[in-house]
Structure formats: C-alpha cells, structure tokens
Ligand SMILES: Cc1cc2nc3c(=O)[nH]c(=O)nc-3n(C[C@H](O)[C@H](O)[C@H](O)COP(=O)(O)OP(=O)(O)OC[C@H]3O[C@@H](n4cnc5c(N)ncnc54)[C@H](O)[C@@H]3O)c2cc1C
C-alpha cells in the first residue's frame with residue numbers, strides 16, 4: 166500500500182490509498198474520484214487521460230505503441246500525457262502525482 | 273458486413289408510427305429488436321453513428337470478447353455482424369447519423385424528434401444509449417466554438433464547400449487521412465498536422481499520403497495546434513507547437529479536426545427521467561423508468577447490482593419487451609414460447 170495524489174477537474178488534490186498491481190486508473194476509480202474510463206482499461210477510449218507530474222515521468226516509463234495510437238485521439242495532449250489505465254501502480258510509484266484531463270469528465 | 277442489406281431511412285422523414293423506438297444501435301439495442309420481433313413488435317433504431325454496433329463497432333471492432341454465453345470468443349465486429357444476422361428477419365428500420373433530441377408526450381404515447389428532423393411516434397421508447405451518444409471530440413481552445421461549422425469542421429458534409437480553400441486537417445487516423453486524400457484534388461492546398469510521424473490508418477492511405485508529400489502536393493507538419501486565429505467565424509491561421517517546442521503559424525481558411533469520437537449523454541439528460549450519476553434508474557422487472565412506456569436497457573441503465581456487461585443488457589432487453597408488448601397490444605394476451613419448437617416463432621424467423 167502507498168498513495169497517489171490526484172488533482173481533479175476542479176483543481177482539488179486528493180491523496181488516495183493505492184493498491185499494487187492495479188492500474189492508476191483503477192486506483193482512482195476505487196477511490197470514487199470521478200473518471201470516465203469508458204473502456205475500463207482496454208486501451209481503447211482515452212477517457213482515462215492524465216498528466217503526470219514532471220518529477221515522476223521517468224518512473225512511469227514509455228507508452229506502448231498501442232497507447233500512442235490512443236494518445237493520437239487526445240485533444241489537449243501535453244508532453245506529460247499518459248493513459249492512467251496503462252500504468253500499473255507499484256511501490257516505486259508511491260506518492261506519484263497525476264492531474265485528470267478534460268477527457269476524463271464523466272459527462 | 274451482413275448478407276442482408278440494412279433498411280436505412282432517409283433523414284428528416286415522419287411522423288412514422290411503430291411499436292418500439294430504440295435509441296442506440298449498440299449490441300443491446302440490436303438484441304432488443306430480436307426479442308421485440310418474436311413478440312410481433314416492429315422497431316425503429318436511431319444512432320448518432322453511421323453504422324450499427326455501438327461501442328463494439330466504434331471502440332473495439334477487432335478486440336476479442338470472451339464472455340458472451342455460448343460464444344467462446346468473438347470480436348466486437350463479429351458480435352455486431354452476428355446480431356445483425358439474427359435480427360434480419362425482423363427488418364428493423366435504422367436512422368443513422370442523427371441524435372435522438374426531443375421527446376414529448378402525445379395522446380397515443382410518445383413523439384421523438386431527431387437532430388435531422390426525423391419524427392417517430394410510439395407507445396414504447398427504449399433507451400439503449402450505452403455510454404452516451406458518440407460525438408466528435410472538439411478542439412480544447414476557448415475560441416474554437418465560435419468558428420464551428422463555419423470554418424472549423426468535425427465532419428465533412430459537402431466536399432464542394434472546400435473547393436479552392438487552403439485546408440488544414442489535424443488527426444492521425446483513417447478519417448483524417450481519407451479526407452486529406454479526398455480534398456487534395458479540389459482544395460487549393462492541403463496541410464496535414466499530426467503529433468507524430470506515425471499514423472494509425474490503413475497502410476494504403478498512409479502510402480498515398482507519403483506519395484503526395486514527396487511529390488510536393490501536400491504538406492505534413494508534425495506538431496499540435498494550440499491557437500486559432502480569425503474573426504467573424506472565419507479562421508485565417510492556426511498556431512502550431514512543434515515537437516522541438518518551437519511555434520509556427522500556418523495560414524488557412526478551413527480547419528478539419530479528426531480526433532475521434534467520445535460518448536456524451538446529451539439531450540436525454542433533459543427528458544425528466546430519474547438519473548443517478550448520468551445513468552437512468554429503472555426497476556428490475558420491466559426495466560422501465562419513472563415514465564410509463566420509457567424503458568432503459570444496457571450500459572445506460574442502473575439498478576442495485578447493475579453490471580455493464582453485454583449479457584446483462586440482453587437479459588434486460590428480454591424482460592423489457594414483455595412489458596412493452598402490453599403497451600403495444602393492450603388487447604392481446606402474451607403467450608410464452610420457446611424458439612426451439614414454436615411453429616409460430618419459426619414462421620416469424622423464416623426458418
Ligand atoms: C474496449 C472495450 C471492451 C469491452 N469488453 C467487453 C467484454 O469483454 N464483455 C462485455 O460484456 N462487455 C464489454 N465491454 C462493454 C460493452 O461493449 C458494453 O457493455 C456494450 O457495448 C453496451 O451496449 P449498449 O448497447 O448498452 O450501448 P453502446 O454499445 O454504448 O451503444 C449505444 C449506442 O447508442 C447511441 N446513442 C446514445 N445516445 C444517443 C442519442 N441520443 N441519439 C442517437 N444515438 C445515441 C451511441 O451512439 C451508441 O452507438 C467492452 C467495452 C469496451 C469499450
């Protein structure tokens with residue numbers, strides 16, 4: 166167990182308990198912070214798009230080719246854009262800070 | 273696709289009366305046509321997409337599904353095609369490329385009007401809207417809305433509108449590439465903008481695009497649009513941030529944006545139905561909403577224990593039809609039959 170800091174669309178930052186082995190998206194969802202995640206981790210929708218805090222970019226690694234394809238469909242892409250369903254939470258990510266993008270809006 | 277051509281209606285027709293209007297031609301809406309058909313109810317289906325299948329066809333046509341009872345594995349598209357074959361005997365009428373917009377109570381039931389002005393009437397409205405209506409993703413810039421459908425477009429309605437224009441197209445999928453190829457011969461100039469030099473599109477289109485670029489007949493800029501310049505609905509340039517973080521301006525008078533589709537609940541939210549976090553509350557006997565004759569099935573509905581699975585949607589569709597039958601044919605008695613042995617059902621199925 167560790168924590169993830171999640172800044173929501175209103176700009177409020179929540180510190181949530183994170184479970185190893187679940188993706189960052191699943192951890193956010195479990196913590197009941199609204200995130201659309203329409204395909205629930207199938208890397209098909211981009212509605213789990215988050216911005217990774219600069220300090221953590223190295224730790225999260227490179228997006229796969231499949232993730233890059235979906236990132237093509239993100240409207241407000243930044244250099245620190247990632248799909249939160251494609252990053253599995255582990256100890257090395259304890260304390261990671263992510264900011265939800267507009268794509269995650271539930272409606 | 274299927275062996276049977278779909279019965280697709282012209283936009284803007286009506287009023288047409290039918291036994292059931294289904295909003296959403298996803299897997300659950302399609303299966304509802306089957307269950308309704310067994311009970312002699314003829315259906316109309318409305319979808320914002322240009323084809324049936326909902327999420328299965330739009331988000332994962334080629335990905336596998338393993339939990340359809342009796343089908344160990346099939347792709348999203350295969351499931352859609354199978355459902356279309358299954359419902360073919362009931363010949364439903366499809367209204368594509370339009371959104372169910374307005375719903376009003378009339379003496380004989382409900383009247384529904386779509387974004388294309390199609391008017392349908394029925395005693396039974398079935399909302400099988402899934403995660404919402406598929407709509408194009410829009411540019412994030414604040415001022416972009418002021419140009420929409422004037423000089424910024426998320427779909428092409430008339431190719432001729434782009435004749436002689438300096439067209440800028442952004443996106444990296446099939447839509448972006450297909451339109452770049454289609455508009456190149458008639459536009460004054462076409463520039464394609466994409467965030468990376470790889471496209472997730474048909475290899476043939478990608479090859480053609482590279483051919484045109486090498487021949488100097490089209491430009492490709494690797495970067496992202498971050499500013500829109502123009503006034504009175506007319507753009508005259510866009511600002512582009514390139515991968516090396518330098519910024520450039522590109523002149524143009526039409527911008528086409530193809531960032532794919534997203535799902536939005538849309539007008540259904542204003543129909544006076546009980547909603548829980550954008551889902552429609554129903555009972556688990558009839559899957560009816562707080563309004564008589566309005567049902568919700570599939571991903572869009574919620575009740576204690578609801579799971580967003582295709583198989584659950586199939587069950588919901590089946591029970592819903594039992595109640596809808598009583599509204600469609602108040603004088604008839606509903607008799608339970610199996611498809612295996614009922615000659616009456618075999619006749620309907622044409623087997
Ligand atoms: C990548 C991925 C993998 C999945 N894998 C599985 C799996 O293995 N097993 C499983 O059971 N489920 C799976 N699902 C979930 C499954 O696809 C959904 O449960 C299913 O699609 C729901 O069907 P539906 O008919 O309720 O809605 P949808 O498929 O969402 O279709 C709804 C349709 O309604 C249309 N619509 C909505 N509102 C309007 C309106 N106002 N006007 C006009 N049209 C409208 C939409 O455009 C859409 O086409 C997966 C989903 C995804 C994205």
Ligand code: FES
Pocket residue numbers: 190202203204205206207208209210211212213214235248249250251
């Ligand atoms: S939840 Fe759909 S891409 Fe991550």
